[in-house]
Amino acid sequence: MEFEKELEKELSEAKQAGMLRKVNAISSAPAREITISGKSYLNFSSNNYLGLSFHPEVKKAAKEAIEKYGTGGTSSRLVAGTLDMHGELEEKLAKMKNTEAALVFPSGFQTNLGILSALFGEGDCIIMDRLNHASLWDAAKLSHARVFVYQHKDMNGLEKVLIRSRDYKRRLIVTDSVFSMDGDTAPLEEIIELSKEFEAVLMIDEAHATGVLGDGGRGLPELLGIEGQVDIVMGTLSKALGSQGGFVCASKAVCNYLINKCRSFIYTTALSPASTAAAIKAIDISNKEPARRNTLKKLSETFRKKLSKIGVETSGSSTQIIPAVTKDIGRTLELSQVFIEEGVFVPPIRPPTVPEGSARLRFSLTSEHTEQDLDKAVKIMKDNLI
């Protein structure tokens, strides 16, 4: 068919440009080591930052939930899908993020789609950091609000947009708190100040901060000592918490409004019992075992230092996400292949996921890694730098 031919042509062009994407099937737990096609690799690609997805207690909680409630979410939260456990999880999340209430969704991506499209629309505007996550860009588009962009972390730029956009009815500033491809953090104190001065609603995406930043793992506001000042905090259960699903923490007014108006909450099946129970247990462990977080922090600092010593640019990273910016796409793919041959799995990240000319290998560290693992990666990097 003509339609398929067009698609195939586009894919073959992408392949020529080194842009073809494909999936790798992993036949092991996504742990420090993974198995792909029967071969074992040291894994630097997982968002399982605290190793909680295979923690014995988390697995046990998920199994018990399956025994009690079965495997599926079975219906919408608003119909008969809300379990007592969902309320328990939402209470824990609201407490973690210092808000009145919380709501959980089956994924973080759809949480963002739902929040922005329910709360903002024509006549409103959404103001975004240029490097915000793809789900926020799609969410902004879906909302039909006017979208304004400021350069990455550029507070003068944000202020200018706020001055220019005074005539919009509702204004939202939304930013990742930890940027997913760079591992740097948003200048949240300044953003809070500007949001107050210009009476804009403020939302942060804590997908990579939850469980990781701050002594209690409560996220960037905890790290900066400014908790409870952001109107809408979203995050995912699927990264450091090792489960699956997304959440929003906000006032009762916002959460009740979302229950009534948010299409990606209303017209979807509830978060599954196993995921809900796993997330509850993961939050408990995250609270009880700060050592995991401290190990991760130490490893990240060490790795950044080692990379910088051999002249590798890490794009302002200050977290467990550490990009080795290699710029050129071909070079990045080559280097990624060298790592594979050496038994190390680290994903190459190319445009359009990152801006043109900033292709990179993206290292995700977890508390499960060792110093030797880092040395191995640094050595491969060093031996293959031009």
Ligand SMILES: *Cc1c(COP(=O)(O)O)cnc(C)c1O
């Ligand atoms: C992963 C991610 C999401 C989406 O969360 P899922 O639960 O995986 O759908 C949203 N925002 C950011 C910044 C992310 O990194």
